[in-house]
Amino acid sequence: MKTYIDCLPCFVRQVLDTAKRTGDDPALQKQLMKTAMLQLAELDYDKSPPEMAMEIHRTIRALTGGKDLYKEIKSWSNRTTMTMLENMHEKISNSPCKFETALRLAIAGNIIDFGAKSHVSENMIDEAVEEAMSVELDQKNISRLKEEISKADSILYILDNAGEIVFDRMLIEELPHEKVTAVVRGQAIINDVTMDDAQEIGLTDIVNVIDNGADAPGTVLSECSEDFRNIFEKADLIIAKGQGNFETMNTIDKNMFFLLKVKCPVVASSLNTPVGAMILAHQNDLSKQL
Amino acid sequence: MKTYIDCLPCFVRQVLDTAKRTGDDPALQKQLMKTAMLQLAELDYDKSPPEMAMEIHRTIRALTGGKDLYKEIKSWSNRTTMTMLENMHEKISNSPCKFETALRLAIAGNIIDFGAKSHVSENMIDEAVEEAMSVELDQKNISRLKEEISKADSILYILDNAGEIVFDRMLIEELPHEKVTAVVRGQAIINDVTMDDAQEIGLTDIVNVIDNGADAPGTVLSECSEDFRNIFEKADLIIAKGQGNFETMNTIDKNMFFLLKVKCPVVASSLNTPVGAMILAHQNDLSKQL
Numbered sequence: 001m002k003t004y005i006d007c008l009p010c011f012v013r014q015v016l017d018t019a020k021r022t023g024d025d026p027a028l029q030k031q032l033m034k035t036a037m038l039q040l041a042e043l044d045y046d047k048s049p050p051e052m053a054m055e056i057h058r059t060i061r062a063l064t065g066g067k068d069l070y071k072e073i074k075s076w077s078n079r080t081t082m083t084m085l086e087n088m089h090e091k092i093s094n095s096p097c098k099f100e101t102a103l104r105l106a107i108a109g110n111i112i113d114f115g116a117k118s119h120v121s122e123n124m125i126d127e128a129v130e131e132a133m134s135v136e137l138d139q140k141n142i143s144r145l146k147e148e149i150s151k152a153d154s155i156l157y158i159l160d161n162a163g164e165i166v167f168d169r170m171l172i173e174e175l176p177h178e179k180v181t182a183v184v185r186g187q188a189i190i191n192d193v194t195m196d197d198a199q200e201i202g203l204t205d206i207v208n209v210i211d212n213g214a215d216a217p218g219t220v221l222s223e224c225s226e227d228f229r230n231i232f233e234k235a236d237l238i239i240a241k242g243q244g245n246f247e248t249m250n251t252i253d254k255n256m257f258f259l260l261k262v263k264c265p266v267v268a269s270s271l272n273t274p275v276g277a278m279i280l281a282h283q284n285d286l287s288k289q290l
Numbered sequence: 291m292k293t294y295i296d297c298l299p300c301f302v303r304q305v306l307d308t309a310k311r312t313g314d315d316p317a318l319q320k321q322l323m324k325t326a327m328l329q330l331a332e333l334d335y336d337k338s339p340p341e342m343a344m345e346i347h348r349t350i351r352a353l354t355g356g357k358d359l360y361k362e363i364k365s366w367s368n369r370t371t372m373t374m375l376e377n378m379h380e381k382i383s384n385s386p387c388k389f390e391t392a393l394r395l396a397i398a399g400n401i402i403d404f405g406a407k408s409h410v411s412e413n414m415i416d417e418a419v420e421e422a423m424s425v426e427l428d429q430k431n432i433s434r435l436k437e438e439i440s441k442a443d444s445i446l447y448i449l450d451n452a453g454e455i456v457f458d459r460m461l462i463e464e465l466p467h468e469k470v471t472a473v474v475r476g477q478a479i480i481n482d483v484t485m486d487d488a489q490e491i492g493l494t495d496i497v498n499v500i501d502n503g504a505d506a507p508g509t510v511l512s513e514c515s516e517d518f519r520n521i522f523e524k525a526d527l528i529i530a531k532g533q534g535n536f537e538t539m540n541t542i543d544k545n546m547f548f549l550l551k552v553k554c555p556v557v558a559s560s561l562n563t564p565v566g567a568m569i570l571a572h573q574n575d576l577s578k579q580l
Contacts, residue, residue, distance in 0.1 A: 005309065005320055006306065009299050009306060012302045016295060016296065016299060019295065026295075030295055030335065033295045034330075034331045037330045038327070038331045041324045041325075041328045041331065
């Protein structure tokens with residue numbers, strides 16, 4: 001998906017959130033904002049929003065000594081969602097359709113996105129979980145995903161954010177572990193998952209976890225390691241979580257399902273759904289617009 | 291008030307709203323956005339937000355042939371509020387405190403601000419009016435304003451936005467007309483009032499109306515005509531409506547009351563009130579921060 005001018009207020013809001021996390025130096029914060037404005041004026045809008053964010057956050061890292069500014073947020077997200085794990089495990093085991101319940105929870109978990117939102121509270125996560133249990137989800141797509149999972153020899157599960165990864169863990173627990181490789185980002189960016197998060201919440205004890213070698217808040221294949229690209233190429237089925245993975249891979253022709261909560265009007269318009277919608281969509285069914 | 295980095299997402303959102311009003315040329319819209327981002331990276335943040343907006347909208351006018359992009363919005367706002375006039379006149383005449391009721395309505399009318407908001411509906415105006423009737427308002431300040439009005443020989447009522455001007459008309463009707471000069475902007479910017487609006491809603495039939503000779507969405511004295519500056523200097527009492535007038539005049543030492551609805555966190559923080567609050571404040575009582 002290319003970048004629309006409608007994305008710009010959100011980019012600026014996101015950079016402001018990040019700048020505020022650098023500490024108490026107004027001159028540095030202003031420098032970060034001004035530099036980001038210049039970049040946003042000059043970047044190529046044919047690139048996807050996560051590619052733009054990648055460039056901007058590279059500059060922010062260069063100006064702030066490479067500090068992981070979302071470390072506390074990610075740690076809070078992981079801790080908070082881990083306290084929910086037992087309850088959600090219970091929800092799944094008490095459910096007549098364990099796979100569907102785990103799937104719904106995994107999509108709900110995508111609410112934990114500090115790229116698209118300035119603030120995520122425990123209450124917002126609870127509400128997303130509550131809503132996810134009853135909202136309509138395309139039953140044909142659920143059956144199709146189940147079928148593709150059983151047919152595939154290799155499944156790549158491309159993770160998205162810290163905290164959300166606990167919800168992904170629950171869906172991954174319902175998948176044939178030996179087929180699954182989970183993927184984290186190669187470097188810290190916003191609140192996207194890295195290997196630390198996968199270890200912290202115990203995902204590495206369940207399935208093979210690799211990193212993609214890149215620092216985009218999405219999956220920009222040209223930025224990923226050759227190792228990752230080879231694995232991606234050979235995977236029979238790809239499950240991609242979140243807006244960032246959708247925005248960077250929606251035009252890639254693969255057997256790929258996108259699982260996300262729609263958090264902005266631009267993605268909503270691209271998917272022809274309202275903001276807030278829970279999405280389970282196969283790549284083939286998407287409109288082929290950029 | 292100076293410009294804070296917190297203002298930037300809102301600036302970009304406002305320019306986006308404006309760019310979308312230029313018509314159906316994505317290349318022009320992108321050019322406007324990119325130019326605004328460059329300006330926002332380079333402007334002097336010691337200037338007030340309306341001064342920044344003035345500079346940006348000058349560029350937009352230069353690139354779009356000087357078209358008044360908010361003409362329809364302003365016309366809708368005037369028409370919509372004029373249909374409420376009879377009802378509101380009734381509210382005032384049935385009230386035991388006519389002046390206070392008209393004052394409350396004038397502050398409520400400040401909701402019609404397409405600078406601070408992308409969208410204002412009739413419903414939002416109705417809600418603001420409803421709320422204005424019951425919300426707490428500092429009785430000491432109301433008495434003080436009444437007293438200053440009776441003491442003053444010359445009162446300058448600095449208007450703010452189209453539509454809102456109908457609410458101002460009702461307050462002005464309660465003032466001694468012969469003392470009052472109402473002030474509109476010198477040129478169209480966003481949905482700010484110009485002489486056309488004052489004529490359209492009949493304010494020019496009630497009091498003397500002048501324009502300030504400037505094109506800022508506020509009152510930037512250095513940009514105003516000498517005539518206006520002289521009248522401003524000599525006025526015994528100034529009633530300034532809205533955030534833009536507050537942001538540009540909050541540090542000017544005059545016998546001046548600000549009447550506004552707080553529409554953003556930056557102004558809320560400056561006034562130490564929540565977003566949404568109705569403000570009636572004398573200049574002397576404001577914190578003297580920039």
